Amino acid sequence: MSEEKPKAPREEASDPERAPAPGDEVEPGTQGAAETICDVCDGSGKLEGGEECTNCNGTGVVIKAVGGGG
Numbered sequence: 227m228s229e230e231k232p233k234a235p236r237e238e239a240s241d242p243e244r245a246p247a248p249g250d251e252v253e254p255g256t257q258g259a260a261e262t263i264c265d266v267c268d269g270s271g272k273l274e275g276g277e278e279c280t281n282c283n284g285t286g287v288v289i290k291a292v293g294g295g296g
């Protein structure tokens with residue numbers, strides 16, 4: 227049960243149209259937001275067990291709000 231399926235090539239992580247990850251604080255493309263290294267997988271996109279990081283969907287980055295808005 228360890229069959230690995232070939233993954234489709236991922237789009238650029240900087241793509242604002244990318245699917246939101248659970249670790250995102252704000253939606254992709256939100257003004258005043260920036261990509262930050264995922265602190266769960268430390269930007270590797272993988273967990274210790276080799277599984278895809280669920281916090282950033284394996285992208286290694288999450289979207290966080292920046293600046294002093296509000």
Ligand SMILES: [Zn+2]
Nearest residue numbers: 264267279282
């Ligand atoms: Zn991650």
